[in-house]
Every structure is written in structure tokens, then in C-alpha cells.
Amino acid sequence: MADDDMLRLEAQLCFPLYAAANATIRAYRPILAPLGLTYPQYLVMLVLWEGDGRSVSEIGSSLHLDSGTLTPLLKRLEAAGLVCRRRQVADERVVLVDLTAAGQALREKALAVPKAMAGRLCLDHEQVNRLRDDLRRLVANLDTDAPQD
Amino acid sequence: MADDDMLRLEAQLCFPLYAAANATIRAYRPILAPLGLTYPQYLVMLVLWEGDGRSVSEIGSSLHLDSGTLTPLLKRLEAAGLVCRRRQVADERVVLVDLTAAGQALREKALAVPKAMAGRLCLDHEQVNRLRDDLRRLVANLDTDAPQD
DNA sequence: TCAAATTAAATTGTGCACAATTTATATCAC
DNA sequence: GTGATATAAATTGTGCACAATTTAATTTGA
Numbered sequence: 001m002a003d004d005d006m007l008r009l010e011a012q013l014c015f016p017l018y019a020a021a022n023a024t025i026r027a028y029r030p031i032l033a034p035l036g037l038t039y040p041q042y043l044v045m046l047v048l049w050e051g052d053g054r055s056v057s058e059i060g061s062s063l064h065l066d067s068g069t070l071t072p073l074l075k076r077l078e079a080a081g082l083v084c085r086r087r088q089v090a091d092e093r094v095v096l097v098d099l100t101a102a103g104q105a106l107r108e109k110a111l112a113v114p115k116a117m118a119g120r121l122c123l124d125h126e127q128v129n130r131l132r133d134d135l136r137r138l139v140a141n142l143d144t145d146a147p148q149d
Numbered sequence: 150m151a152d153d154d155m156l157r158l159e160a161q162l163c164f165p166l167y168a169a170a171n172a173t174i175r176a177y178r179p180i181l182a183p184l185g186l187t188y189p190q191y192l193v194m195l196v197l198w199e200g201d202g203r204s205v206s207e208i209g210s211s212l213h214l215d216s217g218t219l220t221p222l223l224k225r226l227e228a229a230g231l232v233c234r235r236r237q238v239a240d241e242r243v244v245l246v247d248l249t250a251a252g253q254a255l256r257e258k259a260l261a262v263p264k265a266m267a268g269r270l271c272l273d274h275e276q277v278n279r280l281r282d283d284l285r286r287l288v289a290n291l292d293t294d295a296p297q298d
Numbered sequence: 299t300c301a302a303a304t305t306a307a308a309t310t311g312t313g314c315a316c317a318a319t320t321t322a323t324a325t326c327a328c
Numbered sequence: 329g330t331g332a333t334a335t336a337a338a339t340t341g342t343g344c345a346c347a348a349t350t351t352a353a354t355t356t357g358a
Contacts, residue, residue, distance in 0.1 A: 006263035007256070009195050009211065013277050014173050014266065016284035018188070019213050021170030022315070023291040024163050029316090039167070040344060046158050056307065062158065064168050067307050069345050076343080093306040093353045107156070114155035117163065122290040127283060128162050134272075134280045135165035141271040142172040171345070178346090189314060205337065216337050218315050225313080242323045242336040 024121075031116045035109050041077060042113070044070070048083065049107050052099045055088070059097065064139075082106060173270075180265045184258050190226060191262070193219070197232065198256050201248045204237070208246065213288075231255060 009015055028039045037045065040063075047054065047062050056070050074097060077083045082103035088094035123131070158164055177188045186194065189212075196203065196211050205219050223246060226232045231252035237243035272280070 003260040003264075007195060007198060007259060009192070009199065012195075012263070013270070013281045013284075014177070014188075015192060015195075015212075016281055016288060017166075017170050017173055018192070020284045020287045020291075021166050022213060023288050024166055026316080027291050028163070038343065039163075043158070043164060043167070046156060046161075046164075049156060050158065057305095063164075064171060065344095066346065068309080068347080071308055073344075091306085091354070095307065110156060111152040114152070114161070120291065121162070121287060123283075123287065127286070130279070131283045131287070132162045132165055134276060134283070135162075135169045137276070138169045138270060138272065138280070139165060139172050142169075142176050142269065175346080187313065206335095214314095215316065217317080217339080220338055222314075240324070240336085244337065 027120045028117065031113055031120075035106060035113075036080060037106075040065075040069070040073060042110070044073060044077065045082070045103070045106065045110065048097060048099050048103065049110070052083075052103075053096050055094045055096055057094075064143075077103075176269045177266065180262055180269075184255060184262075185229060186255075189214075189218070189222060191259070193222060193226065194231070194252070194255065194259065197246060197248050197252065198259070201232075201252075202245050204243045204245055206243075213292075226252075 005011055025039045028042070032039060032042055035042070043063050044059060047059050056067055056074065060066055060070055074083065074085060078085060081100055083097050084100055085095050085097055088096050118128075121128070154160055174188045177191070181188065181191055184191070192212050193208060196208050205216055205223065209215055209219055223232060223234060227234060230249055232246050233249055234244050234246050237245050270277070
């Protein structure tokens with residue numbers, strides 16, 4: 001393919017990736033609205049439901065997000081009464097995040113979310129698995145061969 | 150799969166999609182920096198390089214973005230001297246976007262971008278094509294079966 | 299032991315995304 | 329023609345993402 005052709009929007013891989021991510025987050029909005037969560041907040045809650053008392057940087061490395069994103073997001077979750085934050089006694093630099101009772105309870109409502117989204121995506125099992133594996137490989141590649149630092 | 154298992158981050162499709170989109174935009178940053186463009190700005194330029202004099206809503210439907218996103222972005226491109234905006238004489242509500250000489254010229258620099266990104270993605274042709282097709286199908290599904298409006 | 303280097307969060311500033319509203323123009327119905 | 333409706337951008341406000349810097353606590357090393 002000529003260089004010229006590669007600049008066509010249709011030829012690009014990254015644009016469908018960008019558009020699909022936007023469309024997906026958009027689709028989550030009405031599904032998550034009853035839980036009072038945005039999609040990134042839902043991701044943080046998923047991490048905490050697997051086990052709370054984690055540090056900001058542990059959450060960050062799970063989700064590939066930094067403190068600049070997480071600090072204000074966690075403050076909003078705290079203001080909503082879903083989590084509470086405390087300094088680790090052994091190392092006062094570390095902030096640990098716990099679920100409140102309300103945060104634990106919200107998990108019951110969240111159980112319906114994956115099925116609701118699956119209904120919106122309209123992909124069969126094979127497509128979902130293949131897409132997930134391909135995307136994981138892509139993330140791994142981009143994480144591994146670091147830019148130049 | 151039990152409902153409980155579906156809440157695991159590892160089981161999710163949308164999280165790898167979200168993470169891959171973030172990682173990709175991050176990878177574009179150093180490649181686009183010499184052109185003075187962000188990734189969304191680069192996408193708008195791709196559309197305009199395929200043909201300028203398009204309306205804000207035409208650009209928006211190509212990229213699945215609304216005027217709330219595009220208006221300030223186009224003002225930044227205008228401030229950078231890459232585009233200019235004018236009201237359509239036949240219908241003063243419509244704003245048409247043209248490339249300036251600098252905007253046209255920037256295309257030459259942009260020709261190197263797809264190859265530079267391909268080097269970062271580290272996927273073979275088969276994977277790229279499959280992923281692109283799967284993502285397009287996903288976007289089409291999410292666009293088609295509208296929420297409820 | 300104490301100054302230098304390191305680390306974890308928080309802060310600051312920029313640029314998206316998008317819902318909701320507003321403004322300006324155009325079209326339609328009568 | 330003129331009021332009602334519709335349409336295109338722009339505006340407003342919220343919440344990410346992330347680079348760069350700052351603050352505070354910890355570790356290291358001469």
C-alpha cells in the first residue's frame with residue numbers, strides 16, 4: 001500500500017479502535033447510570049470488588065491509570081460514599097482504598113451489568129474471545145516496547 | 150459463566166478495548182508531537198486531507214464526534230494556522246472548514262505517521278486486518294441498535 | 299546521621315468527550 | 329407573510345487522561 005493510501009481513514013486500525021472505545025463507553029452510560037457510576041469509576045469498583053484495601057498505585061497498574069486520573073476519581077467515589085481512603089501506617093506515602101458497606105452492596109446491582117452490555121455489543125462468543133485476545137496482545141505490545149525512556 | 154465471574158476484570162471485553170485505546174493514543178503522542186497535533190486533531194486532519202470544505206457535522210459523522218468536541222478542537226487547529234472556518238452562504242447555520250496552505254503542507258510530514266505507528270503496534274497483517282474488521286463490526290452494532298431514543 | 303536520591307500521591311494545566319442548553323438561521327404550516 | 333418547528337453550531341458544565349511539577353515520606357549511602 002502506498003503511503004498516500006495509508007492516510008485514508010478507512011485504512012486505519014487505530015481509528016476503529018478509538019471509535020469503538022468511545023461507542024462502548026457511551027453504551028455503558030445508561031447501563032451504569034442507575035448505579036451512579038461512570039465507566040472509569042465502574043472499572044475501579046471492579047478492581048476493589050476483587051479485593052479492597054489496595055493502594056492507589058496498585059489500582060493504577062491494574063487499570064493503566066496514574067494518580068492524576070485516580071486521585072480525583074477516588075475522591076468522587078469517596079464523596080458518593082462508596083469507598084474510603086486511609087494512609088498506610090507502615091508507609092505514610094501510600095493511600096489504601098477500602099469499600100464502604102454501600103460500596104460492597106453496590107456489587108449486587110453490578111451483577112446485571114455484563115449481561116446488559118453483552119446484549120448491546122451483539123457479538124457472538126467466538127468474536128468476543130478473539131477480539132479480547134487481540135486487544136490484550138496489542139496492550140501488551142504497547143506496554144512492552146517502551147517508547148524510548 | 151456465573152454472574153460473579155463476569156465481574157472479574159480479566160473476563161471483560163470492554164476493559165481491554167478501553168486500555169488499548171488509551172495505550173494507542175499514548176503511543177501516538179510522541180509520533181504526532183513533531184506535527185504539533187493531538188490524536189483527535191490528527192483524525193480531523195485525515196478527514197480534511199481526503200477533501201476539505203466540509204461542514205462541522207460532516208466531520209462529526211465521519212469521526213462519531215459532536216460539535217461540543219469539534220468546535221473547540223477546530224478553533225485550536227485554526228489558531229495553529231492549519232484550517233480556516235467560514236459560514237456557508239446558502240445556509241448561514243453551517244460552518245465549513247478549509248485547509249490552509251500550512252494545513253495542506255502538513256500532509257507531507259504525516260505520511261510517515263502510519264509506518265511509525267505500525268512499528269509500535271507489533272502486529273502482523275493478519276492480526277491488523279482481523280482486529281480492524283472486528284472493531285468495525287462492533288462500532289456498527291453499537292451505532293445500529295440505538296439505546297432507546 | 300544526615301544529606302541525596304527515590305518513591306507515592308497530589309496538584310496544575312491542557313485537551314478531549316459528551317449531555318444539556320442556548321443561539322442563530324432556515325423551513326414549514328397555515 | 330408569520331408564528332411554530334426544525335436544524336447547525338456554539339456554549340456550559342462534568343469527568344476523565346495524562347504530562348509535568350510539587351509535596352511529603354522513605355530509603356540510601358558516604
